[in-house]
Amino acid sequence: MTEQKNTIQTLWRLVPFAKKALPRIFLGMGAAIAAHMFALSIPQYLQNLVNSLVAGGVDALLPAVGLILLLGVAEATFVLLRRWLVLTPGTHVEAYMRNTLFAKLQDLPVAFHDRWPSGQLLSRAVSDLHLIRRWLSFGLVLFVANLLTLVVGLVVLFSFNFWLGLIYLAISLPILIIGFAFEKSYGEVARLSQDQSGDLATRVEQAVHGVRVLKAFGRAGHAARQFSEQAHELRGTELRKARAVANIWLWLILLPEIALGLALLAGVVLVSQGEITVGTLVAFVATAMVLRWPTESLGFLLGMTLEAKTAVTRFFEVIDEPALISDPENPKTITDPKGELEFRNVSFAYPDAPKDQPPLISGLSLKLAPGESVALIGLTGCGKSTLTAVTTRLYEVDSGAVLIDGVDIRDLTRAELRTHIAMAFEDATLFSSSVRDNVLLGNALGSEQDLTQALEIAQAQFVYDLPEGLDTKIGEEGLSLSGGQRQRLALARAVAAKPKILVLDDPLSALDVDTEAMVEDALRHVLTTTTALIVAHRPSTVMLADKVALMQDGKIVAYDTHQNLLRDSEHYRFVISSLDAAEKAREVNL
Numbered sequence: 001m002t003e004q005k006n007t008i009q010t011l012w013r014l015v016p017f018a019k020k021a022l023p024r025i026f027l028g029m030g031a032a033i034a035a036h037m038f039a040l041s042i043p044q045y046l047q048n049l050v051n052s053l054v055a056g057g058v059d060a061l062l063p064a065v066g067l068i069l070l071l072g073v074a075e076a077t078f079v080l081l082r083r084w085l086v087l088t089p090g091t092h093v094e095a096y097m098r099n100t101l102f103a104k105l106q107d108l109p110v111a112f113h114d115r116w117p118s119g120q121l122l123s124r125a126v127s128d129l130h131l132i133r134r135w136l137s138f139g140l141v142l143f144v145a146n147l148l149t150l151v152v153g154l155v156v157l158f159s160f161n162f163w164l165g166l167i168y169l170a171i172s173l174p175i176l177i178i179g180f181a182f183e184k185s186y187g188e189v190a191r192l193s194q195d196q197s198g199d200l201a202t203r204v205e206q207a208v209h210g211v212r213v214l215k216a217f218g219r220a221g222h223a224a225r226q227f228s229e230q231a232h233e234l235r236g237t238e239l240r241k242a243r244a245v246a247n248i249w250l251w252l253i254l255l256p257e258i259a260l261g262l263a264l265l266a267g268v269v270l271v272s273q274g275e276i277t278v279g280t281l282v283a284f285v286a287t288a289m290v291l292r293w294p295t296e297s298l299g300f301l302l303g304m305t306l307e308a309k310t311a312v313t314r315f316f317e318v319i320d321e322p323a324l325i326s327d328p329e330n331p332k333t334i335t336d337p338k339g340e341l342e343f344r345n346v347s348f349a350y351p352d353a354p355k356d357q358p359p360l361i362s363g364l365s366l367k368l369a370p371g372e373s374v375a376l377i378g379l380t381g382c383g384k385s386t387l388t389a390v391t392t393r394l395y396e397v398d399s400g401a402v403l404i405d406g407v408d409i410r411d412l413t414r415a416e417l418r419t420h421i422a423m424a425f426e427d428a429t430l431f432s433s434s435v436r437d438n439v440l441l442g443n444a445l446g447s448e449q450d451l452t453q454a455l456e457i458a459q460a461q462f463v464y465d466l467p468e469g470l471d472t473k474i475g476e477e478g479l480s481l482s483g484g485q486r487q488r489l490a491l492a493r494a495v496a497a498k499p500k501i502l503v504l505d506d507p508l509s510a511l512d513v514d515t516e517a518m519v520e521d522a523l524r525h526v527l528t529t530t531t532a533l534i535v536a537h538r539p540s541t542v543m544l545a546d547k548v549a550l551m552q553d554g555k556i557v558a559y560d561t562h563q564n565l566l567r568d569s570e571h572y573r574f575v576i577s578s579l580d581a582a583e584k585a586r587e588v589n590l
């Protein structure tokens with residue numbers, strides 16, 4: 001959690017992101033101030049004009065009107081200039097911050113993504129950054145310009161007449177107190193609203209992602225009700241926000257009006273006593289009118305500033321998150337990789353696992369010789385997928401080490417690690433892109449031959465029959481593929497990366513038995529030169545491997561050939577028979 005910071009300290013953190021934009025933003029601020037100063041100077045000339053009219057002199061009329069007109073045009077020009085100056089810099093800052101956030105999200109460990117709902121990240125990347133842009137280009141500029149105008153305006157009012165100025169100031173002063181009170185209450189409700197928007201985005205994401213399940217189980221209505229409850233809650237918070245703003249607006253509008261009314265009354269008395277001229281009173285009223293917008297807008301701009309503060313806080317909650325998995329300062333390199341993979345006394349527990357529970361992986365050791373293929377099997381939930389995940393540092397081991405050719409994987413850069421080792425998961429994720437891009441994801445410079453070979457090994461030749469062949473767009477925005485087709489492409493992706501070590505987390509589970517046999521046969525050819533760790537849920541996948549590692553209670557309890565283990569290990573026979581039973585049940589369902 002980030003420590004509590006005040007508004008200025010928090011917003012100050014934007015400086016490194018806004019460095020390039022600041023000159024234009026400050027120029028825009030200057031233009032806004034200039035526009036306001038022109039507006040404030042008009043009553044000065046008005047004063048002379050009225051005074052000379054009252055004195056019966058009409059000669060000064062035309063030049064004075066001309067001058068006032070000129071000042072009006074100057075004001076409008078500077079308003080235009082302000083808009084032009086501040087329009088683009090904010091968009092650059094927004095894009096820069098969004099890129100930084102995206103890079104950080106990619107860099108953060110999977111454990112972070114396990115903890116954070118995607119909607120919260122989405123709302124930070126979209127609406128919070130949008131709020132920050134609007135505040136930088138509009139809120140900040142006008143807040144500073146309007147505040148300065150108010151101060152200068154008050155000095156001008158005092159210069160017209162001390163007592164009139166004092167009346168105006170005394171009645172307008174409570175605005176400051178109200179402003180401070182507003183900051184506290186509005187800050188809290190703004191944070192609540194932004195968090196609730198994130199939760200709502202998560203709900204939408206889950207409902208869209210899981211639409212099939214919801215429909216299949218007839219839970220669409222239930223999901224809609226949950227959404228509507230949450231949306232209702234957000235509406236309530238938004239209304240609280242609107243009420244808070246309305247409250248401050250009431251005072252911001254009312255107090256200057258009362259101040260003006262009383263000052264006008266006092267002004268008339270002063271004019272009748274000859275203390276001030278009619279021209280001075282007219283100029284006083286005109287100046288007070290110029291100050292109306294800067295005063296009125298303060299509440300709105302303060303609200304915007306507080307929303308921006310919340311948005312900046314939420315943004316840095318992600319950015320400040322320590323990147324627990326980082327590259328070493330002096331990385332080692334493996335120049336001539338052989339493909340030996342070793343787990344040396346590895347222990348690992350998920351951060352949110354109950355503390356009284358023994359670690360999921362505890363002192364596990366296993367060594368795969370170059371070119372060897374090992375099937376990893378064990379009862380469901382024993383930690384097989386987790387063990388595969390630590391090989392690519394998706395999770396970091398708590399103690400012990402994973403080594404490639406004797407080098408601790410933490411001593412390699414993550415980029416290098418990924419050239420030695422590739423993974424395919426049971427849950428095949430495809431991106432909204434062409435077949436070609438999806439398969440060559442881990443080998444962007446891969447040749448056409450790498451691509452076709454990988455597709456062949458994964459038995460994914462069906463892609464040639466797609467409407468645009470390898471250029472067909474697949475993934476969420478493209479053509480839908482079956483579970484088995486997706487898995488074959490994910491497998492092709494791992495193979496196309498041409499790693500020395502392949503880690504396959506049950507990547508054939510959605511394939512029918514015949515296709516699986518063909519994939520296995522093709523894999524056998526690749527696996528002669530590639531070390532492979534294969535999580536297996538089917539007896540047939542086990543047959544593919546040279547050896548089988550049996551996992552139980554966080555350790556490898558047996559490591560031998562399938563035949564030997566069948567003969568020697570009772571637990572192995574038990575696991576195989578449960579795999580058999582699951583496989584038979586699956587075939588019946590097919």
Ligand SMILES: Nc1ncnc2c1ncn2[C@@H]1O[C@H](COP(=O)(O)OP(=O)(O)OP(=O)(O)O)[C@@H](O)[C@H]1O
Nearest residue numbers: 114350352353360379380381382383384385386387
């Ligand atoms: N991201 C996570 N955060 C916390 N706990 C997790 C996470 N992923 C898995 N677990 C827990 O770790 C345990 C092992 O999960 P894992 O997926 O590694 O088992 P597995 O042996 O691959 O299971 P299966 O054969 O069913 O695929 C499970 O009890 C699971 O609840």
